[in-house]
Structures are given as C-alpha cells and as structure tokens.
Amino acid sequence: MSDVRSSRTTRMRSILHADLDAFYASVEVLDDPSLRGKPVIVGAARGERGVVSAASYEARQFGVHSAMPIRTAERLCPSGVFLPGHPDRYRELSDQVMAIFRSYTPLVEPISLDEAFLDVTGSAAAFGNGEAIARQIKSRVQSEAGLVVSVGVASNKLCAKVASDLRKPNALVVVPPGEEADFLAPLPVGRLWGVGPKAGQALREFGVQRVGELAALSDATLRRRFGQHGGELARRARGIDPSPVIPSQAPKSIGHEHTFEHDVVDPRHLESTLLDLAESVATRLRRHDMAAGAVQLKLRYEGFETLTRQEPLPHRTRDGELLYAAGVELLRRTLVAERAVRLVGLTAINLADAQQLTLFDGLDREERLSASIDAVRERFGENAITRARLLTDRPRRRFDFGERPNKAGPRSAPQELDE
Numbered sequence: 051m052s053d054v055r056s057s058r059t060t061r062m063r064s065i066l067h068a069d070l071d072a073f074y075a076s077v078e079v080l081d082d083p084s085l086r087g088k089p090v091i092v093g094a095a096r097g098e099r100g101v102v103s104a105a106s107y108e109a110r111q112f113g114v115h116s117a118m119p120i121r122t123a124e125r126l127c128p129s130g131v132f133l134p135g136h137p138d139r140y141r142e143l144s145d146q147v148m149a150i151f152r153s154y155t156p157l158v159e160p161i162s163l164d165e166a167f168l169d170v171t172g173s174a175a176a177f178g179n180g181e182a183i184a185r186q187i188k189s190r191v192q193s194e195a196g197l198v199v200s201v202g203v204a205s206n207k208l209c210a211k212v213a214s215d216l217r218k219p220n221a222l223v224v225v226p227p228g229e230e231a232d233f234l235a236p237l238p239v240g241r242l243w244g245v246g247p248k249a250g251q252a253l254r255e256f257g258v259q260r261v262g263e264l265a266a267l268s269d270a271t272l273r274r275r276f277g278q279h280g281g282e283l284a285r286r287a288r289g290i291d292p293s294p295v296i297p298s299q300a301p302k303s304i305g306h307e308h309t310f311e312h313d314v315v316d317p318r319h320l321e322s323t324l325l326d327l328a329e330s331v332a333t334r335l336r337r338h339d340m341a342a343g344a345v346q347l348k349l350r351y352e353g354f355e356t357l358t359r360q361e362p363l364p365h366r367t368r369d370g371e372l373l374y375a376a377g378v379e380l381l382r383r384t385l386v387a388e389r390a391v392r393l394v395g396l397t398a399i400n401l402a403d404a405q406q407l408t409l410f411d412g413l414d415r416e417e418r419l420s421a422s423i424d425a426v427r428e429r430f431g432e433n434a435i436t437r438a439r440l441l442t443d444r445p446r447r448r449f450d451f452g453e454r455p456n457k458a459g460p461r462s463a464p465q466e467l468d469e
C-alpha cells in the first residue's frame with residue numbers, strides 16, 4: 051500500500067458546509083429593518099392557507115418551525131409577522147452568495163438556495179486553510195449580502211454538514227483532521243446526516259442513542275439488523291465519508307416572470323415589464339457567466355390559457371437590451387389585441403458558457419456597460435440603476451431599499467429549469 055494511489059486517496063481534504071441562517075426570514079429583515087428582532091414567519095400572509103417555509107430565530111422561540119401549517123404558527127406565535135415571501139429576491143441573494151463561494155473554489159455544490167458544500171483543498175495557497183476561508187466567507191457574506199452564514203469545516207461532507215448545524219446561528223465549527231469520530235460520538239444519532247426520523251427511531255429501539263454507541267457496534271451486527279445500509283451507517287458513525295463535492299450543473303435556462311396585480315391590456319405596459327425582466331435575466335446570465343442563444347416568451351391570458359414562443363438571437367448574448375429586443379419581437383407577433391394578460395415571462399435558453407465565446411459573438415462590445423451595471427446593482431440593489439427606457443411607464447416590480455412592496459401586490463417568481 052505504498053504506491054501513488056494510496057497516498058492520493060489518503061490526502062486530507064478540506065470541505066466546508068455553508069448554510070445561511072433563517073435565510074428567507076433574514077432576507078425579509080434585510081429589506082425591511084423595522085422587522086429586526088421580531089418573530090418573522092415566511093410562507094403566507096396571516097389568515098391565508100400555507101406552510102411555514104422559514105422562521106426567524108425570534109419566531110422559533112415560540113416553537114414555530116419550517117413545514118408547520120401557517121394556522122398552527124399563528125396559534126403558537128400570535129405576535130408573529132406573517133409574510134408570503136419574495137422568491138425572486140431570495141434567488142437573487144442566493145446567486146450573490148454562491149458567487150462569493152465560487153470566488154474561493156470552483157468546487158461548489160449547492161444543496162438548496164441557502165446551502166452549499168465547498169471543496170477548498172486546492173485553495174490553501176491562495177486563501178489559507180479551511181478555517182481561514184470560512185472566516186473570509188462569513189465576513190464577505192455579511193458585508194456584501196447583509197446575511198449571516200454558519201460554516202462547518204471538516205475533512206469530509208458528513209462532518210462539515212453536522213458541524214455547520216451544531217451552533218447555529220452565526221456558527222463556525224471546525225472539526226480537526228483525525229478527530230471526526232470523537233466529534234460525532236457524543237451527538238444523538240438523529241444528528242448524523244443520512245439518518246432520518248425512521249432510521250433514528252429504529253436505532254433507538256435497538257438501544258442506540260448516541261453516534262458513539264453506533265460507531266462501537268460491529269459491522270456484522272449492524273448488517274444483521276439493518277441490512278446493507280448497516281455497513282454504511284457504521285462508516286458514517288465513525289466519521290468516514292469519501293463522497294466528493296460535485297459542482298452544480300450549469301443551468302439550462304434562466305428565466306423571470308411577472309404576475310400582474312390587475313390583468314393588463316396595454317401592450318406598452320407589457321413591453322416595459324418585458325424590459326425589466328430582460329435586465330433581470332441578463333444580470334443572472336452574467337452572474338453565471340453564461341450567454342443565451344435564444345429567448346422564450348411566456349404569456350398567460352386571463353383564464354389561465356398559457357402559451358410560449360421562442361426566438362433565436364442574432365448571436366449569443368447576455369445583454370439585456372438584446373434579450374428584450376427578441377422578446378418584444380415575439381410579443382408583437384404573438385399578442386392578441388384586446389386580450390387581457392395575467393402573466394408575462396422571459397427565459398434565456400440555449401445557454402452556453404460565456405468564457406468559450408469568441409469576440410465574433412459581440413460579447414466584448416456589450417460587456418463593459420453590462421459589467422458596470424452589475425457592479426452598481428451589487429452595491430446598491432437591483433433598482434439602483436436602470437436604463438432610461440425602464441423608467442417610462444414602468445410597473446413597480448421590485449422595491450427600493452427602505453420601502454416595502456404592497457404585500458398583496460405583484461410578485462415575481464424565479465424559474466430556473468433543470469438546475
């Protein structure tokens with residue numbers, strides 16, 4: 051066992067698990083500082099049907115948690131602030147935070163909008179060890195996105211995941227190499243990633259309460275009791291997890307859509323909405339370093355009849371004006387006069403990695419303007435800069451800092467297929 055292969059497999063990895071604290075609720079507080087310190091519950095407005103999708107730590111003290119019916123949350127927390135939420139805004143901040151992660155390593159595996167694994171083994175020379183990178187990430191997520199992220203640092207995904215969750219919120223938990231099993235041993239078996247409520251129950255019935263007790267059982271015993279899964283359980287209990295961080299697939303499409311508060315007949319109103327959507331799509335294309343080869347328009351008329359139409363672009367682009375031009379062309383060809391429209395959407399499709407495009411694609415020419423727009427938006431928020439035409443007859447879709455949109459008002463939902 052002294053060949054190259056064994057030394058490679060024993061090379062110590064440095065894995066981070068980064069998890070934003072109470073993400074949706076924290077975004078609501080970020081955009082409306084008057085909510086700070088209050089029990090904020092995201093999922094539905096008070097009195098509406100739905101389930102809790104996020105609760106601030108203040109709300110959790112009342113026993114409110116995710117997946118709980120809103121009605122139950124209202125009963126537990128009568129003083130709660132109940133919000134339907136802003137999916138578009140969560141997606142936007144998630145993109146921004148993931149971009150911060152990707153500035154430390156290309157090996158970022160998003161688990162959800164607010165959670166990702168990072169393999170920073172190869173980043174030590176540039177940024178320091180895992181703990182140093184975790185500290186930089188925490189500080190940048192705070193200063194650039196205004197959010198708090200908990201980070202676990204370990205030699206594998208399993209321990210990093212358990213670590214990030216251990217002392218939330220605002221946690222930084224490092225599991226030193228070689229101490230994986232000792233770190234897990236005192237924890238309840240239910241904490242072990244991969245042990246769901248059912249397996250946890252079965253283990254407790256078997257007399258196993260702590261991870262350490264599980265680790266002490268022989269593989270044979272576990273296999274006899276839990277079948278094939280038993281061996282895997284024992285390995286996990288000993289802190290062993292060779293699974294790699296698998297970077298996310300690039301998105302196959304990036305789209306935004308907008309549902310009007312009142313159905314719209316005026317085509318100019320639709321066109322200005324389309325321009326706004328095109329700018330949002332373009333910003334996200336640039337964030338993903340992608341360019342679109344075609345756009346797809348989605349129209350939903352009153353009565354929910356929905357249609358989609360596609361239009362190729364003259365060349366691949368991530369410029370909002372060009373996406374808009376193709377979208378408006380489609381709209382003019384498609385729209386039936388005097389029919390009221392309930393929803394309009396614009397999706398960039400036929401995506402390619404922008405790095406691989408040549409200057410013939412015209413990317414370079416548009417890049418400077420677009421890049422400066424992105425920079426200003428990143429600092430001051432989405433509405434800080436708009437091209438002149440956006441200002442005419444433009445529906446209020448997003449909000450400026452310090453203002454809130456009408457709670458019952460129009461909302462946009464991000465739509466990212468195959469990601």
Ligand SMILES: [Mg+2]
Pocket residue numbers: 069070071072073164165
């Ligand atoms: Mg989270």
